[in-house]
Amino acid sequence: MTSGPIRVLIADDQMMVRQGFTVLLNAEPGIEVVGQAVDGDDAVARSAELTPDVVLMDIRMPGTGGIEATRSLTSVAGSAVKVLVLTTFDLDEYVYEALRAGASGFLLKDASAEELAHAVRVVAAGDALLAPHITKRLIAEFSRLSAAPRAPLKDRVGALTERETEVLALIANGLSNAEIAARLVLAEQTVKTHVSRILIKLGLRDRTQAAVHAYDIGLVRPAGG
Incomplete structure (x- = not known):
């Protein structure tokens, strides 16, 4: 991480979600929303252009979804971007796939401004799990799904x-x-x-x-x- 503000890109196909999160995060000290993306392809392109520290990534978007975009972003050699996936349900089946694809954590879309800012800071720092009581359930579940x-x-x-x-x-x-x-x-x-x-x-x-x-x-x- 740099010593400047945490640079955030918001990827969601719903304009109201993008704008709402932008307003909430820009009001937080040490966080700056540097751009928005409307789908997965746009998120990958905008990330290459803007080099954010954290991408807030909606899982379900038309076209290229959040999982494919997450995999693209985290598989780039030398990339330091962290992906925080956005979901409506805490046990959304796609969250398992997002974590496998390289996401650093997830956040419910109805999170408060305080929870949103905290999640961005935690993911940017890379030093703790998000919502451990939920994340551990997710990890445990997909480990069952891949028993071999x-x-x-x-x-x-x-x-x-x-x-x-x-x-x-x-x-x-x-x-x-x-x-x-x-x-x-x-x-x-x-x-x-x-x-x-x-x-x-x-x-x-x-x-x-x-x-x-x-x-x-x-x-x-x-x-x-």
């Missing part, structure tokens, strides 16, 4: 050390750096270093993607699963 024969766990965690694997599991369980530090009796800065190394080694973008990966490889089991 797996390689030994040591092969699935790749180059991670034993401690890094332990930290990854705690991230997936929704713990903050401070909570992980307390659990493992480590300095919080040490935990931050472990998290950074995990993201680099696994080629992941942020903590949300780390949690998705942990469930995906079976390191963490869904509650009751």
Whole structure:
């Protein structure tokens, strides 16, 4: 992130949603809406032009939808843009696919101005899960949907050390750096270093993607699963 305001692009096919979110976010200190997009293709094109830090991406849009656009944006080498998907229902089936496609979190469209601004800041920082009680349910659900024969766990965690694997599991369980530090009796800065190394080694973008990966490889089991 730069030291300037968080630059946001809003992608939604409904003009009232775009304009409403623009007004709400521009009223927040440290956040600037730099553009709007009417569909997925427009979001990808406008992102290339405007280089936002965060894209608020509606999942369901005519033509190229939010999932395809998210995949396009997050698959670009060197891209630092974070995608926050917008949905009407917290268990919308498409949210699973959006997280797989590289979204860093999601937000309900009826969120308050405070929740909207908080979500943008969290995603831009890349240091926490959004709405952990809901996001963990989503991650757990799509991990059930992809149950398949797996390689030994040591092969699935790749180059991670034993401690890094332990930290990854705690991230997936929704713990903050401070909570992980307390659990493992480590300095919080040490935990931050472990998290950074995990993201680099696994080629992941942020903590949300780390949690998705942990469930995906079976390191963490869904509650009751």
